[in-house]
Amino acid sequence: MNRWMTLLVVLLTLLIAASAFAAKENLDLDKAVKIGNGKTTVIEFTDPDCPYCRKAEAYFQNRTDVTRYVFFIPLKTHPKSKDKVQYILSAKDKAKAFHEAASDTFDKRKLSEITPAGIKLQKEHEEIAKANKMNATPTFLIYGRIVEGFDLKKLEQLLK
16 A cells, blocks of 8 residues: 555544544433443444344343443334334433343333333434434444444454
8 A cells, every 4th residue: 555545444444443433422421321331432323123233232241341322213124113212211310220121031021100201212213313413223333433233353453
């Protein structure tokens, strides 16, 4: 690779990192569901009915070295997802409600206790996702890098 190509690759890498950093700076993490207290911050956009999101949830449950900030994007392909998100965001213990809602056993349960605050927060999550051009689940932001999909190899590389 010649010098100009190397320079172009470096510039593109910097632009990608800058846009990911800008996305993190524009996120109101107080609106996210905070899970864990580890030293590494992981920002996640997820859908509780997405099968790949559920695999990611199972993976992160075993990681004590991360703090996750979870935003929800209820996809139209998962018709029960929006109600589940509102249930999660209405709960006092949102992290526990998310863990429950992402399990297969929860799928047969009737949702209750959806509050106006949970509905409002669900809409805010959708606006945050839209403002940051997030429309796929799961999507992760780790150290300024965006990982789309449950790509275990990429996630583990970034979380070393």
